[in-house]
Amino acid sequence: MSKKVAFLQGNEAAAHGALYAGCNFFAGYPITPSTEVSEVLSGELPKIGGKFMQMEDEIAAMAAILGASLTGAKVLTSTSGPGLSLKQELIGYGCIAEIPCVVYNVMRGGPSTGMPTGPSQSDVMCAKWGTHGDHPAICLVPASVQETYEEIIRAFNLSEKYRTPVMVMPDEIVAHMRERVVFPEQGEIEVVPRKSPTVPPEQYKPYDTSFGDVPPLAAFGSGYKFHVTGLNKAADGFPTTKASLVQAEEERQVRKVDANVDDIVTFEEYMLDDAEVVVVAYGSTSRSARYAVNVAREQGIKAGMFRIKTFWPFPDKQIKALAGKVKGFVIPEMNLGMCSLELERCAQGKAPVLGIFRVDGEPINPDQILDKIKEVK
Amino acid sequence: MAFDYDKYLRPGKLPHIWCPGCGHGIVMKGLIRAMDTLNLKKEETAVVSGIGCASRLPGYIDCCTLHTAHGRAAAFATGVKMAKPEMNVILVGGDGDGTAIGGNHFIHACRRNINMTYIIMNNYIYGMTGGQFSPCTPTGAKASTTPYGNPDPGFDIAKLAIGAGATFVARGTAFHANQIDKLIAEAIQHKGFSVVEILDDCPTTYGRRNKYKSVIEMMNRLKDVAVPVKAAEKMTAEQLQGKVLTGVLYKDETKPEYTAEYAKVIERATAAK
Numbered sequence A: 001m002s003k004k005v006a007f008l009q010g011n012e013a014a015a016h017g018a019l020y021a022g023c024n025f026f027a028g029y030p031i032t033p034s035t036e037v038s039e040v041l042s043g044e045l046p047k048i049g050g051k052f053m054q055m056e057d058e059i060a061a062m063a064a065i066l067g068a069s070l071t072g073a074k075v076l077t078s079t080s081g082p083g084l085s086l087k088q089e090l091i092g093y094g095c096i097a098e099i100p101c102v103v104y105n106v107m108r109g110g111p112s113t114g115m116p117t118g119p120s121q122s123d124v125m126c127a128k129w130g131t132h133g134d135h136p137a138i139c140l141v142p143a144s145v146q147e148t149y150e151e152i153i154r155a156f157n158l159s160e161k162y163r164t165p166v167m168v169m170p171d172e173i174v175a176h177m178r179e180r181v182v183f184p185e186q187g188e189i190e191v192v193p194r195k196s197p198t199v200p201p202e203q204y205k206p207y208d209t210s211f212g213d214v215p216p217l218a219a220f221g222s223g224y225k226f227h228v229t230g231l232n233k234a235a236d237g238f239p240t241t242k243a244s245l246v247q248a249e250e251e252r253q254v255r256k257v258d259a260n261v262d263d264i265v266t267f268e269e270y271m272l273d274d275a276e277v278v279v280v281a282y283g284s285t286s287r288s289a290r291y292a293v294n295v296a297r298e299q300g301i302k303a304g305m306f307r308i309k310t311f312w313p314f315p316d317k318q319i320k321a322l323a324g325k326v327k328g329f330v331i332p333e334m335n336l337g338m339c340s341l342e343l344e345r346c347a348q349g350k351a352p353v354l355g356i357f358r359v360d361g362e363p364i365n366p367d368q369i370l371d372k373i374k375e376v377k
Numbered sequence B: 001m002a003f004d005y006d007k008y009l010r011p012g013k014l015p016h017i018w019c020p021g022c023g024h025g026i027v028m029k030g031l032i033r034a035m036d037t038l039n040l041k042k043e044e045t046a047v048v049s050g051i052g053c054a055s056r057l058p059g060y061i062d063c064c065t066l067h068t069a070h071g072r073a074a075a076f077a078t079g080v081k082m083a084k085p086e087m088n089v090i091l092v093g094g095d096g097d098g099t100a101i102g103g104n105h106f107i108h109a110c111r112r113n114i115n116m117t118y119i120i121m122n123n124y125i126y127g128m129t130g131g132q133f134s135p136c137t138p139t140g141a142k143a144s145t146t147p148y149g150n151p152d153p154g155f156d157i158a159k160l161a162i163g164a165g166a167t168f169v170a171r172g173t174a175f176h177a178n179q180i181d182k183l184i185a186e187a188i189q190h191k192g193f194s195v196v197e198i199l200d201d202c203p204t205t206y207g208r209r210n211k212y213k214s215v216i217e218m219m220n221r222l223k224d225v226a227v228p229v230k231a232a233e234k235m236t237a238e239q240l241q242g243k244v245l246t247g248v249l250y251k252d253e254t255k256p257e258y259t260a261e262y263a264k265v266i267e268r269a270t271a272a273k
Helices: A010-020 A035-048 A058-069 A081-097 A124-129 A145-162 A172-176 A243-258 A285-298 A316-323 A339-347 A366-375 B024-037 B054-060 B073-083 B095-101 B103-112 B157-164 B177-189 B203-207 B215-225 B229-233 B258-272
Strands: A005-009 A025-028 A051-054 A075-080 A101-106 A115-119 A165-168 A178-182 A227-229 A267-270 A277-281 A303-308 A310-312 A328-333 A353-357 B045-049 B064-067 B088-094 B117-122 B168-173 B194-199 B226-228 B244-251
Touching (some): A005 A145, A010 A035, A010 A075, A010 A101, A010 A145, A010 A172, A010 A178, A025 A058, A025 B073, A035 A075, A035 B258, A051 A058, A051 B073, A058 A081, A058 A101, A081 A124, A101 A145, A115 A172, A124 A310, A145 A165, A277 A285, A277 A366, A285 A366, A316 A339, A339 A353, B024 B088, B024 B117, B045 B073, B054 B064, B064 B073, B073 B088, B073 B095, B073 B103, B088 B095, B095 B117, B095 B157, B103 B157, B168 B177, B177 B244, B226 B229, B229 B244
Parallel strands (some): A075 A101, A101 A165, A227 B064, B045 B064, B045 B088, B088 B117, B117 B194, B226 B244
Antiparallel strands (some): A005 A178, A267 A303, B168 B244
16 A cells, blocks of 8 residues: 655644644644644644644743643644744753653744744754753754654654654754655554553652653542642652752762663765765754765765764764764754754864854755865865 | 541641641642542542642642742643543642733633633742732732842733633632632532632731731731622722732633544544544
């Protein structure tokens, strides 16, 4: 039987991917260039008995999905730069209270209103450092419409598995371009359910680490009564300022991601076997990078590409390994040097990092990348 | 026989954080009596709050409790209620939390007329942070950030709620403790967004700065300014000067409730499928 295919925009694919993952609650606020996610889900969610809410502001949308998630719903919100700034307050709440949710953020020019219809990759640091305090961060950066569909599903899975907010951040080019999408059959892609408590309600503690670093989360209204707060909390969910407990809880929350990087981090290696120059790229920029690598190869230059699919946690191990083998890295990105900072950190001075930084709302073209590849000596 | 508050209190969580003379405990007891009157199932009741002294209340109540971020209670609660409309959802918080940083969420919850009850403990001040003026601090009053007297006019929470579309609005005071449970119970039973403002006092950060000599003096003020709506009908404008109406101030049972309206959206969507 042939699979169902469609010609979709990245944002539309994100909405359909969310439905495949079992999303049944969405709250958002209109913002360019991500509004199509709301438009699709406002039509599709009620068809399956799900709920779509357009809230009074970005913060409220984030609050509503967290509240809904606590009742057991699988939740999504979508936004873009200025909205992401507003949501940061409650992304932090989701991290400390450990509430699964997916935040889809289309990267447009910034700061502030910036260039609402122009592509950018300048929110990648915001995904990790945007909300205050130490916290885990998972951020996926798809490069095609098909990948956006699939990465949304993976985002839901990671969010449920690690009980933490997960971000999916396509740049505006990926979000608005149209490509062929092949829909997976039901059951073809694994959908990870939330870990529910196995103990009776009177024994349940929402942060009981005897079940591991990711304690089961009960649903409000399912017979379990418990307390949720944004304060530092003990295993029973109630606030604590006891130094040893706070330290242990903070470390555990971050460890949920740090100890599982091999499960979370994904990437694509393109012509890396003998590569002397490695272009590190993500999102739509990787499409120009691939073209540039092909042309470089035709010209006898041993170039390759390391494509980042999971921006956070950063692929430290892979970049460190490459740094010892290559002559240099080239990093094209639509910001003034964000991923390049991470590359320099991981390269540890073993290989130079040459950046191509563009913030004028235009994509980085292959010629720019090819020229930079040739600068690596 | 004395009322058994333990039925709805979490074991081992008292004493509470509130200062002697604070009205929040009186409101909590009123809420518990209302929950008992309606025989609310603890597992099916969510108590949601923001940040502040009043917002610590959910920690003491043995239900599904959600202590959110500053001002965001109404937005979190909307998510809970929409995802599980069969749950009883009760919001609690203070005047600063609800009408300043949470003002936008408050008015939109009123507008949607979503079936939840919001109990606002109005003590005219940000107590937890040490007594800064709130949108409900009377003009001219002293706060830690109005050393020369408050230049701001205050909100009338009840009028704000009515204007924004809430369909049940009531007001009580911490002095009139026996009325609190009745107002809250009626609010919870109402199908729509209900707001119960309880005037109470912060002796620690408001009373001291504003020349109240004792908690009793502050309580007596609540007693003196409160006029039941029925009694007010027989009073002249002059007699009502400086008074505050108490009781059920507004009730509209005709406006559609939000979760019921969304159920119709689902019906239309599934019929069209």
